[in-house]
Amino acid sequence: MIKKVLKFIGVFLLVLVILIVGLVSYFYFNQTSKIDTAMEIAGPPADRIILDGERFRDLNKNGELDPYEDFRQPVELRVEDLLSQMTVEEKAGLMFHSPAAVGSDGNFAGVFNIMNTLPLEVAILEKKMNFFNLFAVPKAELLAEWQNRVQELAERTRLGIPVTISSDPRHTTMELATIGFNIEGFSKWTEPIGLAAIGDSAFVHRFGEIAAQEYRAVGIHTALHPMADLATDPRWARINGTFGEDAELAAKLTAAYVHGFQGDSLTSSSVSTMTKHFPGGGPQDDGWDAHFRFGKDQVYPGDNFDYHLIPFEAAFEAGTSQIMPYYGVPVGQTSEEVGFAFNEEIITDLLRDSLQYEGIVCTDWGLINETTILGYPLGEIIEFAGTKNYGVENLSPVLRVKKALDAGVDQFGGESTPELVVQLVEEGSIPESRLDQSVRKLLALKFRLGLFDEPYVDVDHVSELTGTEEAIQLGYESQLRSQVLLTNQTVNGSPILPLQKGTRIYIENLDLEVASQYGQVVETVEEADVAILNLEAPKDPEMGSFAGMDLFPMGRLYYTEEELAPVMEIIRQKPTVITTYLSRPAVIPELAESASAIVANFGASNEAIFDLLFGEFNPTGKLPFEMPSSWEAVLNQKEDVPFDSEDPLFPFGYGLSYEE
Template sequence: MKKQHLEDLLKQMTIDEKIGQLSQLATPFFKGSTESGKITGPLEQLNISDDLVKNTGSVLGASGAKEIRNIQEQHLKDHRLSIPLLFMSDIIHGYETIFPVPLGIGSSWDIELAEKSAEIAAKESAVSGIHVTFAPMVDLVRDPRWGRVMESTGEDSYLNSEFAKAQVRGFQGEDLTKDLHRLAACVKHFAAYGAAEAGRDYNTVNMSERQLREIYLPAFQAALDAGSKLVMTSFNTVDGIPATGNKKLMRDILRDEWGFDGVTITDWGALKELIPHGVAEDESEAAYKAIQAGVDIEMMTTCYPDHLKNLIENKEVEEELLNDAVRRILQLKNELGLFENPYRGLSEENEEKVILNEEHRKVAKELAAKSCVLLQNNNNTLPINTSQKVALIGPFAENNDILGPWSWKGNKDIAVTLTKGIEKRLNNKNQFIVAKGSEIESITKEQLQNAISAAEQSDIIVLALGEHSDMSGEAGSRSNIKLPDAQLQLVDEIYQLGKPTVAVLFNGRPLDLHGVFDKTDAVLEAWFPGTEGGTAITEILYGDVNPSGKLSMSFPYSVGQVPVYYNHYNTGRPQGASDAQVRYVSQFLDIPNEPLFPFGYGLSYTTFSYQNMRLSAPGITPDDTLQVKITVKNTGKIAGDETVQLYVRDMVGEVVRPLKELKGFKKIHLKPQEEMDVTFELTEKQLRYYHSDLNYDSDNGKFEVYVGPNSKEVHTLSFTLTK
């Protein structure tokens, strides 16, 4: 539909029809849905009228080609102007083919494979009738107490930005109108949701605008640069004002400064939450503040339909604000081609061919394997030799709760458990014995005895440990981020046997691993690995795949360190300062300052050496490019992948600068004894940051550049910038 036709359509709409476009309701409200009429509990309290349902512009949570076709058909009959519905859902890390949770995907450091996973998720969703996914989540995370860290790709703004762009490309492709196998992306949560105080979900966020712009906004801007069609507001405050009613954030920065002309949408119920936040007296004021801030769609509350008309008629809100919002929504529907084809992409016949097909499961297995991070491998305990008899023990030995808390359409019954993976791998079933050992949060004497018996019969023990999915994700904040006591007891009892022991971890956050890493020989972080998790982990355990994952979020030594992250600032009394007394420096008296496992860390079954780091020049100007080279060699006996990481430090800034900042990385594959020169390029633009006056610029002076396998073990050289 041409732009003029959209304007003509807008002129035909009544004010109620316009406001309806700004409303999003859940599936049960709509005729044709399998849940039609099942309005109970909180949904019933919304008092949704039939007229509002007829005028509503978008649907939350519908799925399946048949259901969505039925809802759309009925809606087109009931709507006076036959404006099609938008169907939106949470397709976070897969539709029915479930990939690892995003924190796991982040640990793959594989941008291309992340994009491929988003493309597959889009393909399965689109054939089922969905138009918009509420992804990617690009919130930067530093506090593992927050359950939603599993939905982020980590603690670094550069790495998050690279994944944000990749996922938007994967979801949307190059042309949404022509490519019916793609979805519109909705980047979330704008902004700084990941900085909630104490890691408590929905809690206050308090930071300077300089920190907001430098650390928390870059991944959003990257997603928008990649073309994300929608932005979702966050639940939290930003500088004392909830994001959903924050004019500076949503209109001044997002729309005016960045030029975003796409659709904005609240998170579930967030518009009405302006009232308990204490910035709106009632729903009318909440509607006023949100529309002034530039919020287009209200999800699952009725402040707009109940009050916006009166606000406009009373001249408190200009109708042009409403018109602008409707234009953006109609334009999105137009870009998706819904006016010409309201059943865009959906096909009951193709659902069976596309969803969970072998190609998709193969990619899920590959990404699950690349997401696994080998944290410890004392005495080369891994890989397991097929001649060794294995005891698989623990609550996740046969548990299919490995998809993660945001696997909305994932089917646990078809998820490959670790038991199934190992059974399929081994020809000789006598080499494998299984015992539960404990539940996730409880243990019995009988379970423990069975576990010890199984362990005594084995040559090597694999402990399958972790959190159940409800222990992370939204509203999954935890103050204690160790494994539950029952599992720590199980580990301790097995440790007493003195046999080689491997811990495989299924979880959605970095954990305090005391009681695990110190009582096992090898630790493999598998996250919630998705549909093919058991197969992928088995291939790593038996050496069919060499692990290559690197942490995208630091693992704390203790929860008392939190937040602990690699790119922190120095202090005036840094630990180790030569001119300070030992006590009077910035440190803990009872634990180290450093995390247990740092950002970028991950082991392999082979070893790599880094040598002969060199720079192309001693310094650069704004017109130069500095080449940073290093020779990396596979010094082991098997081929392996290595992620070579580049960091920079501005030694003297106008404001304090981080001790290290990731500026680039390259994944390389080396055969045994093969070596490769890895080259990075640095420009003056990469050295810029937000100064105290929010000017984005670089400083003259000395810089240090670091290259290594993680943020801690690095080679270092210096250069100068002269402007």
């Protein structure tokens, strides 16, 4: 019997291996065939035209200097000249902004739709697309090489329209923070919520300048940030990307951020900012995030809608070139209960007409088409990957595109189906002139960023422009300045912090090698003078994850009894210092009462944490949000109202120093 079972298992595994090999082979050869077909369309690279001692790129390969190829001409003239030469397909391609994968060796890896990967050659040559955003990437030099290969491919299209590359934040101290990856070679900074804890607009402006230099060095032209959302609900998963719950502070820092990245106007050294998520994510029903269908509703029980516009108004005044609406449905705020990007009263009536915003509006990612895996709707397996088509679920993808265009958006984020726009024009559902309205803005952005004149980066000089001594020093300074000393109890007549060098320390969840440079690390609590515990912030582990990645910490803000028990046992034995990364305002009354000291950070390396604990830096950070005293207080808060936690454990702006 056992032999038969083993034989059956062996046959099953053999069939499974053959099936997997077959699928991989099919996928590989299918992709190769698509690439070969696409490359047949590619034209030659652009020649250079020498005129009056200047070099110009003959992008349309006609042997003449067209106005759009002449950098001496005004942007408006160049835009109109190029627009007059574009087909409907080329205009439609410009209106899609899709994720692109970068190979570990700097080569092409396709455009994402999970395993239905669209080869980059197909996206650029056949679909006429030229806006792409990046997720995980190799080190800086390899990314620069990839960017140049992409631009070489774009140069071989009919009109030679260059590619614009965008990215979420790239300067986190953590490998992954709500889709924010660090690039090897870039400087490392605290999160935006940490910049709010510092509260220094000049410092934020300098961060923007440094980040922009590092972005442009590797060929990133658009920042899919800042987040001008307000953290008025402490449960919301994306607080670490905001500047906290105070609208005036957030407005000041948002403006400084935009100015830092873009400068006073867009130039070839600027990075354009796509400020998000208009008209303000944050007041999510029960704190759930709109990446998930159960979090689609934005609510305003405090009738505080306008409060959330304040940071966006600052971004407009600072000249942000792009705006991204959020996914959610503004419950009770408009006559139609549909997501922001489909909502004409939000995009046209409010953003365009009332607030007079004339820049680019790009939807958040994945509103139109279902994400699939080998043709199967992934949203049926993992809710995070489902289409964010809130309120328009019954419309077909092509009609969703029409509704968003009618609402006033210019570009579709995370999508790669320009054929839907072409279909709408061909069937007469929208006029080509409607495309022109959006394409003018998208082309002007490329011209102002200098991409038509010089889209390539100097790979040999990437290391000179990224991770400079000043950038690394200021990034580390941000990690120090953003930490907040919450408690510092007296032990044996003196405050526990700062610790003395050489103190015997027991550590958990901290780097042993780093800790050993400050204290004598021991193996047991009993041997220690002080225990130092680095705690993970509270959350519901089953919520907010995708493909094994903890993207969106959601749910409870308190520790369970099971989670607290081992911590309290250590506290009972020895003076205990707690350090924790606060992605959200934790509810920690038990720890505040019993721990010897608590230090919060918003993105800090182990070195920065120990520098502060051992007195190499005197803490100066101030809380950018309230920390509630109980879960009941959280439940009694209104999602859209700031500073409404009853009797907070630590109020907004709280923070101790060693001199107090």
